Amino acid sequence: MDIKEIVKDVWIFPKGPGLSCNIYFLNIKEPTLIDLGYFDNSELLIKRLNSLGIKPEDIKRVIFTHVHYDHIGDPSLFPKAKFYANYDKIEYLSVLDIKSYRKLKKIKLSPLSDIKDLEVIKTPGHSKGSICLWYKKEKIMFSGDTLFDNGIVGRTDLPDSKPNELDSSLDILSKYKVKHLCPGH
Numbered sequence: 001m002d003i004k005e006i007v008k009d010v011w012i013f014p015k016g017p018g019l020s021c022n023i024y025f026l027n028i029k030e031p032t033l034i035d036l037g038y039f040d041n042s043e044l045l046i047k048r049l050n051s052l053g054i055k056p057e058d059i060k061r062v063i064f065t066h067v068h069y070d071h072i073g074d075p076s077l078f079p080k081a082k083f084y085a086n087y088d089k090i091e092y093l094s095v096l097d098i099k100s101y102r103k104l105k106k107i108k109l110s111p112l113s114d115i116k117d118l119e120v121i122k123t124p125g126h127s128k129g130s131i132c133l134w135y136k137k138e139k140i141m142f143s144g145d146t147l148f149d150n151g152i153v154g155r156t157d158l159p160d161s162k163p164n165e166l167d168s169s170l171d172i173l174s175k176y177k178v179k180h181l182c183p184g185h
Contacts, residue, residue: 003048006180007138011052018044020070021184024142025049026135029117030060033081034133034142035184036073039099046077063115065144065184066127067104068158074099075107082110086122087129118142123173125166126154132173139179147173148183 004012006024013023019041024034031054037045046056059078064071064085075083087109112120112131119134123146133142141147145154146169153170156163 003051006140006182010135010138010140012182013045013048015185021145022182023048024182025052025054027054028135031058032061032063033059033078034063034182035065035071035144036062036075038070039072039074039103042074042077045073061115063118063131063133065132065142065146066130068127068145069101071144071184072104074103076103082114083107084110084112084115085129086112086120086131087127121172123169124162125156125169126161127158128160128162130154130169134176139177140182141173141176141178141180142182143173143184145184146170147181148185149181154184 004014006012009027011025013019013025015022020038021035023037023045026032056077057080059081062075062078062081062083067085067087119136121132121134123130123132126145130144130146132144132146147153153166156166
């Protein structure tokens, strides 16, 4: 699948052969990736960045919409990046994907409150720590696995899901005038 520019300075690396989820590159305040896909997809992600003239060391920020193994990839590839996620405990990940779990445990997470150019919206449901990101200037909602196209929502039967909180999260999202919905899948 090809890289697509959604609006100026915002690209999608679509899910498809080789990538487990949609990955977004934003060249706004600082070069940013939203989610990283599977650990084993890291080489393809680097190739896609290179096609835009971006090297891994150019990435200054990686924001995880949640810490499931199909979104956290290999953060060690981005040596100059700060990492952001909303989570308390990730021990259950070791059952799902040991490589991702080991890499995630080694990185330092910065506070979500440090993100100033995107609004961070906590949206528990699909996972306890799910977040969405609102890019007000372009009316883009990066919804992770909280909300997909056509109103479909992320599954809530995983060990860290919060199914009783999903409706409240969707109510919060419904208040935004979204021009571009950018889901995780």
